[in-house]
Amino acid sequence: MSSRRDVLRLGGLAAAGIALPRFSLAMANPQVDDYDYILTAEPARSEVLAGTESDILGFNGQFPAPVIRAKQGQRLRIRFINKLNEPTTIHWHGIRIDVAMDGVPYLTQPPIPAGGEFLYDFVCPDAGTFWYHPHMNSVKQLGMGLVGALIVDESSATPYRDVIIGLKDWRLKSDGTYLPLSLPREAARAGTLGTVATVNGRQQPVIPVPAGQALRLRFLNMDNTRVYTIAVDGREPVCLALDGSPLIPARPFKQEAIGAGMRVDVGLIAPTEPGTEIVIHDMKGRFGVELCRLRTVVEEGAAEKPDKTLLSLPPNPIPEPDLEHAEALSFVFEWQGALSPTSAEGEVNHSFWLINRRAWDSHAGADLPAPLARLELGKTYVIQLHNATPHHHPIHLHGFIFTVLSSDKRDIDPYQCDTILLEKNERATIALVADNPGRWMFHCHVIEHMKTGLMGYIHVA
Numbered sequence: 237m238s239s240r241r242d243v244l245r246l247g248g249l250a251a252a253g254i255a256l257p258r259f260s261l262a263m264a265n266p267q268v269d270d271y272d273y274i275l276t277a278e279p280a281r282s283e284v285l286a287g288t289e290s291d292i293l294g295f296n297g298q299f300p301a302p303v304i305r306a307k308q309g310q311r312l313r314i315r316f317i318n319k320l321n322e323p324t325t326i327h328w329h330g331i332r333i334d335v336a337m338d339g340v341p342y343l344t345q346p347p348i349p350a351g352g353e354f355l356y357d358f359v360c361p362d363a364g365t366f367w368y369h370p371h372m373n374s375v376k377q378l379g380m381g382l383v384g385a386l387i388v389d390e391s392s393a394t395p396y397r398d399v400i401i402g403l404k405d406w407r408l409k410s411d412g413t414y415l416p417l418s419l420p421r422e423a424a425r426a427g428t429l430g431t432v433a434t435v436n437g438r439q440q441p442v443i444p445v446p447a448g449q450a451l452r453l454r455f456l457n458m459d460n461t462r463v464y465t466i467a468v469d470g471r472e473p474v475c476l477a478l479d480g481s482p483l484i485p486a487r488p489f490k491q492e493a494i495g496a497g498m499r500v501d502v503g504l505i506a507p508t509e510p511g512t513e514i515v516i517h518d519m520k521g522r523f524g525v526e527l528c529r530l531r532t533v534v535e536e537g538a539a540e541k542p543d544k545t546l547l548s549l550p551p552n553p554i555p556e557p558d559l560e561h562a563e564a565l566s567f568v569f570e571w572q573g574a575l576s577p578t579s580a581e582g583e584v585n586h587s588f589w590l591i592n593r594r595a596w597d598s599h600a601g602a603d604l605p606a607p608l609a610r611l612e613l614g615k616t617y618v619i620q621l622h623n624a625t626p627h628h629h630p631i632h633l634h635g636f637i638f639t640v641l642s643s644d645k646r647d648i649d650p651y652q653c654d655t656i657l658l659e660k661n662e663r664a665t666i667a668l669v670a671d672n673p674g675r676w677m678f679h680c681h682v683i684e685h686m687k688t689g690l691m692g693y694i695h696v697a
Contacts, residue, residue, distance in 0.1 A: 270313065271313035271314060271315045271355060271357075272312055272313050272314065273302075273304060273312075273313075273314045273315070274314075274315050274317070275295055275296060275302065275304075275314050275315070275316050275317070275326075276295065276296050276297065276316070276317045276318075276319050277293065277294075277295055277316075277317075277318055277319060277320050277324055277370070277377075277382055278293070278294060278296075278297045278319035278320065279291065279292070279293060279294075279297075279319075279320070279321075280292050280293070280294040280297040280298065280299075282294065282298070282299045282381070282437070284299070284406050284408065284412070284432060284434060284437065285406070285408050285410070285412050285432050285439075286439060288410075288411060288412030289412055290406070290408060290412040290413070290414070291380070291414075292380050292381040293320065293376075293377055293380040293381050293382045294381050294382070295382060295384050299381045299437045300384070300385075300402055300436050300437045301368075301381070301382070301383060301384025301385070302384060303384065303385045303386075303387060303400060304368065304384065304385070304386045304387070305386075305387045305388075305389060306360045306386065306387070306388045306389070307360075307388070307389055307391065308360060308361070308362065308363040308388050308389065308390055308391045309359065309360070309361065309391055310359065310360070311357065311358070311359050312356075312357075312358060312359070312360060313355065313356070313357045314326075314355070314356045314357075315353065315355055316348070316353060316354050316355070316356055317352075317353045318348045318349065318350060318351065318352050318353065318354075319350075319351070320350055320377075321350050322350055322372075322373060323341070323347035323348060323349050323350065323352075323372055324347070324348055324370045324372045324373070324377060324382070325339040325340065325341050325345060325347060325348055325354075325370055325371050325372055326339045326356060326368050326369070326370060327339035327340060327368065327369060327370070327371045327634070328356070328358070328366065328368050328386060329366055329367045329368060329369065329386075329497060329632070329654070330362075330364070330366040330367070330479055330480050330499075330637075330654045330655075331358065331360055331362070331366055331386070331388075332361050332362060332635060332636065332637060332672060333358045333635065334358055334674075335635065335672070335673070335674025335675065335676065336674075337356050337357065337358040338634055338635060338674070338676070338677075339356075339370075339371055340371045340634070340677045341371060341372050342604065343604065343675050343677060343693060344674070344675065347372055360388040361552070361553060362388065362480060362481070362552040362553070362554070362637065363388045363389060363390040363391070363480070363549070363550070363552060364388055364477055364479070364480025364481060364482070364499075364501070364552065365385070365387060365454040365455075365456060365477065365479075365480045365499045365501055366385075366386040366387070366388060366480050366499070367383060367384060367385050367386055367456050367458055367497075367499070368383070368384050368385075368386050369382060369383045369384070369458070370382050371677075374460075374683045374686065374687060375417050375418050375460065375683050375684060375687055376417060378458075378460055378683055379406075379407065379417040379418075379460050379683070380414075380417075381404075383402075383404060383458035384458075385400055385402055385454070385456055385458075387400070387454070388480070390549065390550055392550065394452070394547070394549060394550075395450050395545070395547060396450050396451060396452035396476075396503060397445070397446055397449045397450065397451050397452065398452050398454060399443060399445055399451055399452065399453045399454065399530065400436070400454050400456070401435055401436065401443070401453055401454060401455045401456070401516070401527075401528065402435065402436050402437075402456045402458055403433075403434075403435060403455065403456060403457050403458060403459060403462075403464055403527070404430075404434055404437075404458045404459050405429065405430025405431070405432060405433050405434070405459050405460075405461070405462050406430050406431065406432040406434065407428065407430050407431055407432075408430075408431055408432045409431075415431065416428075417460075418684050418687075422684070423588060423684035423685070423687075423688050424571070424588040424688070425627060426461070426627045426628065426682070427460065427461035427462075427682040427683070427684045427685065428460075428461060428684060429461055429462055430459065430460075430461070430462065433518075433525075433527070435527050435528040436528075440526055440527065440528055440529070441528050441529075442513070442528070442529045442530075442531050443528055443529070443530050443531070444530075444531055444532075444533045445506050445530045445531065445532055445533070446506060446532070446533065446534075446535040447506055447507065447508050447509065447510050447512070447532035447533060447534055447535070448505070448506055448507070448508040448532075449505075449506050449535070450503065450504075450505055450506075450545070450546060451503065451504050451505070451506050451530075452476060452501055452502075452503055453468070453473075453501065453502040453503075453504070453516075453530075454499065454501050455494065455499060455500045455501070455502065456499045457494045457495065457496055457497060457498050457499065458496075458497075459496050460496060460682070460683040460684070461496060461682050461683065461684065462496065463493055463494065463495045463496075463628060463630075463657065464493070464494055464518045464527075465491055465492070465493045465494075465518060465519040465520075466491060466492050466493075466494060466500060466502070466516065466517075466518065466519075466527075467490070467491040467516070467517045467518075467519050467524055468489065468502055468504065468514065468516055468517075469514055469515045469516070469517070470514070471504045471505065471506075471507070471514060472488070472504070472505075473488075473489040473502045473503060473504040474486040474487060474488060474489050474502070474503045474504070474546050475487045475488070475489040475492065475500065475501070475502060475503075476501040476502065476503045476546075476548070476549050477499075477500070477501035477549055478492075478498075478499070478500055478501075478651055478652070478653050479498055479499050479500075479637075479652075479653035479654045479655055480499060480501075480552075480654070481552060481554070481637055481651065481652035481653055481654075482548060482549035482550065482551055482552065483548070483651060484548050484549075484551055485548045486503060486546060486547075486548045486549070487649075489502050489503075491519055493657055494657070495628060495629075495630030495655065495657040495681060495682070496630050496681040496682055496683070497630055497632050497655045497681035498630055498653075498655045498657060498681075501549075503546045504546070505546065506530070506532050507532050508532075509532065510532050510533055510534050511531065511532060511533075512531070512532045513529045513530065513531050513532075514529065514530040515529050516528050516529070516530070552637070552652075554637045554639075554652055555669040555671055556669070557616040557617075557618070557639060557667035557668060557669055558616040558669075559616065559618065559667060561616060562615075562616040562617055562618040562667060563612075563615060563616070563617050563618070564617075564618050564619075564620070565609055565617050565618070565619045565620070566592075566619070566620040566622070567591055567592055567608065567609075567619065567620070567621055567622070567678075568590075568591070568592055568593075568622045568624055569589070569590070569591055569621070569622065569623050569624060569625060569629055569631070569658070569680070569690060570589070570590045570591075570593070570624045570625060571588060571589060571590070571624075571625045571626075571627075572587065572588060572589065572590045572595060572689065587688055587689045588685075588688045588689055589625075589680070589685050589688055589689035589690035590689055590690070591608060591678070591689075591690060591691070591692045592608060592692075594608075594692065595688075595689030595690075596679075596686075596689055596690070596691035596692055597689075604693075605692070607675065607692070607693050607694055607695040608678060608692040608693065608694055609694045609695070610694070610695045610696075610697070611670040611694055611695070611696045611697075612670060612696075612697075613670055613671070613673050613696055613697060614669070614670065614671060615669070615670050616667060616668070616669050616670075617667065617668055617669075617670060618641070618665060618666075618667045619638075619665070619666050619667070619668070620663065620664075620665055621656065621658060621662075621663070621664045621665070621666060622662075622663045623658035623659065623660060623661060623662045623663075624661065625660060625661075626660045626661070627660055628657060628658060628659055628660060629657075629658045629680045629682065629685065629690065630655050630656070630657045630658075630680060630681040630682065631655065631656050631657075631658055631678075631679070631680055631681075632654060632655040632678075632679060632680070632681045633654060633655075633668075633676060633677075633678050633694075634676045634677045634678070635672045635674060635676040635696075636654070636668050636670075636672060636676065637652050637653065637654055637668075638652065638653065638654070638656075638666045638667060638668040639651070639652050639666060639667045639668065640652075640653060640656055640664060640665075640666050641665045641666060641667055642664065642665045643662060643663070643664040643665075644662065644663045644664075645659050645661075645662040645663075645664075646659075648664075655681060670696045672696060673696050673697055674695075674696060675693050675694075675695050676693055676694050676695075676696065677691065677692075677693050678691070678692050678693055678694055679691035679692070
């Protein structure tokens with residue numbers, strides 16, 4: 237998070253006509269406001285597809301959305317104003333947060349009505365790459381652009397220069413208007429894919445990076461559906477973190493599949509020769525589709541002999557599971573077929589997916605179902621996850637960072653994350669300490685899967 241002094245300095249630069257980064261954010265006036273940032277959700281227009289403009293829903297009326305920066309262990313206060321014509325909320329994906337700030341309508345807070353506002357006030361205990369998005373009318377609100385990066389800087393400095401690479405597809409026709417954001421036949425499969433792939437809101441952009449510097453490429457999959465398999469050409473990159481959680485020690489990076497909601501941080505040393513390009517691909521089998529390029533530029537005032545050591549990131553304060561005294565749980569994710577209930581008016585309420593033989597319906601207010609599980613505060617749980625379907629599912633748990641222990645589909649060197657990409661028919665084992673009380677959403681982050689049944693919650697008390 238920018239310090240109060242930085243807020244004033246940035247404001248002064250803007251007033252002087254000096255260009256600021258494209259990721260901009262309305263920041264509070266520290267003299268009169270008791271919050272750090274002002275964030276809105278509102279309709280806007282943006283050139284997503286080159287040569288055309290599209291209607292979008294944008295945080296602060298823009299896409300890419302503002303990048304919010306916080307400092308590990310310090311309080312972050314964001315005044316959010318809903319300028320949409322419908323209710324919304326903000327969920328802070330991956331942050332181990334107080335449940336009242338988690339942004340799930342009816343479960344953790346009332347929906348924020350059109351024209352209403354809410355003060356999100358929380359501490360970010362973990363450093364890393366996170367993001368934010370609504371949890372209402374999610375197919376539309378996320379699909380039309382309400383997604384943004386939240387970067388929590390380590391409490392002590394690291395040698396890396398940040399490069400944010402936000403991945404999102406759009407369901408657009410060639411004239412910039414929208415195709416249907418969800419098709420039932422695709423929602424019952426892997427999900428409805430976009431037609432226009434963007435990185436930071438542009439198609440195959442060239443991103444300038446400082447020559448010779450240690451780079452931290454922060455990849456964020458903020459798409460509704462797509463799985464990206466990230467590959468970085470050459471340069472001996474290392475994997476620094478998954479979902480914001482550091483890998484210690486950092487591991488050689490070849491490629492990494494990240495489902496919707498997931499992130500990966502990659503470290504590399506930029507070439508010293510200006511104009512050198514590094515191509516980043518989304519791998520499709522043996523072949524890759526170019527996502528973007530990094531191009532080295534000379535940075536004025538940069539050190540002549542920059543640090544070229546790719547250091548591991550410091551650990552986050554995640555509680556270590558007590559596996560010897562853990563309690564066992566099991567969740568099975570299944571497809572229930574296409575026998576969806578139909579209203580008297582003939583409208584179909586599509587329901588395709590189940591967790592432990594139960595689908596999430598249109599629950600609200602006092603109509604919430606029972607939790608999928610009740611966990612005892614402070615206790616360790618070892619959880620078996622079984623994807624009994626022929627499609628991948630990025631399974632996300634709010635409020636916790638869990639440890640992935642094993643899988644029957646791949647070799648696992650245990651790591652921490654908040655979202656696990658389950659392959660078809662995969663069985664994986666995770667562990668967590670139930671140290672955060674509240675009702676926590678548990679769902680697939682393919683938004684259509686979530687909206688057609690693959691969602692529930694656990695209750696920690």
